[in-house]
Amino acid sequence: MHNFDKLCLNKQINRALVFANFSKPTIIQHKIIPHVLNRNDVLGVAQTGTGKTAAYILPIIHNITLDTSRYQKKSCKTIIIAPTRELATQVFENAKLFSKYLSIRLTLIVGGVKPKPQLKSLEKGVDIIVGTPGRIMDHIRSGGLTLSSTKTIVLDEADQMLDLGFMPDIKKIHKSLPKQRQTIFMTATMLDQVKNIALNFLNNHKEVNLSPKATPIEKIKQKVILVKQSDKLSKLKAIIEEHKIFQSIIFTRTKKRADNLAKALCKNDINSASFHGDKRQSQRNRILNSFKVGKLNFLIATDIAARGIDIKDIMFIINYDLPMQPEIYVHRVGRSARAGKEGTAISFCDSTEKNRLKDIEKLIGYKLKSEVEKSLDLKKSNDDNSTVKKKRTIKNKPFFKKKRSNSKKKKIKKNLNKNKTFND
Ligand code: ADP
Numbered sequence: 001m002h003n004f005d006k007l008c009l010n011k012q013i014n015r016a017l018v019f020a021n022f023s024k025p026t027i028i029q030h031k032i033i034p035h036v037l038n039r040n041d042v043l044g045v046a047q048t049g050t051g052k053t054a055a056y057i058l059p060i061i062h063n064i065t066l067d068t069s070r071y072q073k074k075s076c077k078t079i080i081i082a083p084t085r086e087l088a089t090q091v092f093e094n095a096k097l098f099s100k101y102l103s104i105r106l107t108l109i110v111g112g113v114k115p116k117p118q119l120k121s122l123e124k125g126v127d128i129i130v131g132t133p134g135r136i137m138d139h140i141r142s143g144g145l146t147l148s149s150t151k152t153i154v155l156d157e158a159d160q161m162l163d164l165g166f167m168p169d170i171k172k173i174h175k176s177l178p179k180q181r182q183t184i185f186m187t188a189t190m191l192d193q194v195k196n197i198a199l200n201f202l203n204n205h206k207e208v209n210l211s212p213k214a215t216p217i218e219k220i221k222q223k224v225i226l227v228k229q230s231d232k233l234s235k236l237k238a239i240i241e242e243h244k245i246f247q248s249i250i251f252t253r254t255k256k257r258a259d260n261l262a263k264a265l266c267k268n269d270i271n272s273a274s275f276h277g278d279k280r281q282s283q284r285n286r287i288l289n290s291f292k293v294g295k296l297n298f299l300i301a302t303d304i305a306a307r308g309i310d311i312k313d314i315m316f317i318i319n320y321d322l323p324m325q326p327e328i329y330v331h332r333v334g335r336s337a338r339a340g341k342e343g344t345a346i347s348f349c350d351s352t353e354k355n356r357l358k359d360i361e362k363l364i365g366y367k368l369k370s371e372v373e374k375s376l377d378l379k380k381s382n383d384d385n386s387t388v389k390k391k392r393t394i395k396n397k398p399f400f401k402k403k404r405s406n407s408k409k410k411k412i413k414k415n416l417n418k419n420k421t422f423n424d
Pocket residue numbers: 021022023024025026029046047048049050051052053054308310338339
């Protein structure tokens with residue numbers, strides 16, 4: 001693929017790309033950037049970690065350099081909306097990075113912090129707002145923000161933004177924009193029913209869909225462990241020890257389970273902290289930063305960390321509980337194997353989660369390798385794909401069913417022993 005020069009972006013953006021060590025555009029960047037530069041509405045779908053942020057940020061910054069219109073007070077030329085404060089902050093940092101050599105006014109509008117400084121920064125008008133829907137709506141309601149002269153709106157993680165929870169705010173935000181506007185939707189998963197909703201917001205749009213089936217990125221080695229609910233903790237500890245995992249995001253179903261698990265792991269000298277929406281924003285920032293710099297080894301998170309968060313070199317994602325919505329699985333495991341790197345996702349599935357597993361497999365279009373043996377040997381399977389093929393795994397066998405015939409029991413035991421021998 002050619003380098004960024006061919007995309008005819010502003011020279012100062014190209015300088016920033018060199019600074020950021022971006023030498024070639026990714027496929028989604030190559031395909032999306034021209035459409036955004038042309039001010040088309042765009043629906044972009046591409047797998048996790050493939051560079052969707054720069055795909056919209058770079059041409060938006062370029063278009064702003066060409067926009068000579070005056071700043072309107074309390075307004076912005078482009079608004080970018082993301083579902084969580086952390087993701088909005090990350091996108092904001094990206095915008096700052098790529099406009100490093102330009103004079104562009106950027107403002108971050110998220111909840112959990114004082115609104116006054118945000119209002120002040122909006123006073124004279126800005127180029128780009130990056131924010132979360134709740135706080136953006138607060139400012140619109142209070143008269144601190146008006147979108148009547150905004151030309152471009154981006155919804156990152158668009159399918160979630162069009163979900164029931166966010167929809168009322170998104171509708172209102174969209175209504176307060178001028179009729180002539182550019183709408184950009186980006187996501188890694190776009191189920192058909194959500195796409196129909198998305199189409200109502202788009203006008204003559206260009207679609208780039210590199211991941212029609214909502215599949216996890218191929219670089220992620222995925223594995224399911226059929227386990228009893230009561231064995232999850234000991235299994236987790238064993239996996240951490242066996243594979244010498246020193247950094248991982250472990251996803252739980254609820255905030256309480258995240259808290260409890262973090263406590264239990266800390267008791268076992270496993271350096272962990274829970275991360276969820278009930279924590280104060282200052283705590284959330286501190287925990288996430290510690291995790292990013294490696295001071296914290298295990299982030300025990302709810303789905304607040306499932307989408308968009310880009311932390312370099314996370315090798316392991318563990319689903320302590322399977323997610324309630326199948327597409328969240330794709331996003332969770334996509335926190336690893338980013339920007340072409342490798343990753344491993346291990347998911348626990350207890351007897352109450354079997355339907356969730358089925359839904360995930362239906363969505364991604366293939367069966368996940370599942371195991372019941374005590375000791376996994378991921379290292380071996382990572383190193384040698386041919387041995388993975390040879391390895392006998394038990395595909396979705398009802399391991400936890402109470403009643404089982406003796407022959408079935410023997411068969412499973414035999415398989416377990418085989419795997420054990422293999423692993424030893
Ligand atoms: P997505 O939104 O598709 O999940 P991101 O935009 O968060 O992906 O990008 C994933 C990672 O890839 C980030 O760390 C980003 O800096 C890096 N990246 C994106 N595009 C490029 C590129 N062209 N060259 C090098 N690294 C890139």
